[in-house]
Amino acid sequence: MVASTAPLRGTSFITGAAGGIGAAVASALARAGSPVALLDHDEAVHETAERLRGSGAEVYSVVADVADRHAVDLAVAAAERRLGPIGVLANVAGVLRVGPVLDLDDRDWAACLAVNATGVWNTGRAVGRLMRERGAGSIVTVASNAAAVPRVGMAAYAASKAASVMITRGLGLELAPHVRCNVVCPGSTDTAMQRALWPDPEDDGGADAVVAGSPESFRLGIPLGRVADPADIADVVVFLAGDASRHITLQSLTVDGGATLGV
Structure with missing residues (x-):
């Protein structure tokens, strides 16, 4: 039996939707036919919402902190009142704090977690x-x-992202068989977060060093020869959200151009 190609069922709730991968995911889910509820701590999330409305999407946006349980509960309830039952949750909100384990400020560790x-x-x-x-x-x-x-x-960032993987898998095991939970693991992607690591965020040449890799810091290059576009990640999220992946759950799909060599 072939999986359905019908529009996504219900409302999609996307965190971290003000820009970068989150905004790309919101756009992709809207194109797939889903009303989209957007959450971010950045007021720019309303600008993302306006762009999507301009393309005909049904949108609700809210400024809130995903780390605040009460704020999240209120945002979810409001989204359902405005747009209807949530059928897809895309967890995209994220922060990056870099520094050696021995030197990183406790506040940066806490922010990642x-x-x-x-x-x-x-x-x-x-x-x-x-x-x-x-x-x-x-x-x-x-x-x-x-x-x-x-x-x-990047130990703090890596540890917090590893935790997010296991939270999602644990949730998927507990919610089976009716709710599927999966993970997308991007590599270097052309976002403001990525560019902040480059010597000059405005210089597209900063991607060259990422693609080449850095053996002295045990960092692999990218075999496909390019950093990802946010849309590359968004397309995989849409696939995992819809019926085309109806027999996939508890999985992590790496989208990094081969950078981690299939690990």
């Missing part, structure tokens, strides 16, 4: 309860290939 791990915990519980009651839904968490491969100066 709060957004990248606790944020997924909060949204997964809030939306997961509703999906369990209805007996249907799909949850996709955007983690990182750093969740499986260590990087110099």
Whole structure:
């Protein structure tokens, strides 16, 4: 039996939707026919919403912190009132704090855990309860290939992303068979977060060093010869959210141009 190619069922709730991968995921889910609820701590999330409305999408946007359980619960309830039952949750909100384990400020460690791990915990519980009651839904968490491969100066980020992977898998096991939960692990992607690591964020040449790799810091290059576009990640999220992946759950799909060599 061939999986359905019908539009996604229900509303899609996307965190981290103000820009980067989150905004790309929101656009892709809207194109797939889903009303989209957008959450971000950045007021720019309303600008993303306006762009999507201009293309004919049904949109609701809210400024909130995914690390705040109460705020998440309120945002989820408001999204359902405005747009209807949530059928897809895309956890895309994330922060990057870099520095050696021995030197990183405690506040940076706490920020990584709060957004990248606790944020997924909060949204997964809030939306997961509703999906369990209805007996249907799909949850996709955007983690990182750093969740499986260590990087110099990125232990806090990697640990928090590894936590988000296991939260999602644990949730998927508990919500089966009716709710599927999967993970997308991007590698280097052309976003503001990625460019902040380059010597000059405005210089596209910064991608060259990423593609080439850095053996002295145990960093692999990218065999496909390019950093990802946010749309490359968004397309995989849409695939995992819809019926085309109806027999896939508890999985992590790495989208990094081969950078982690299939780890």
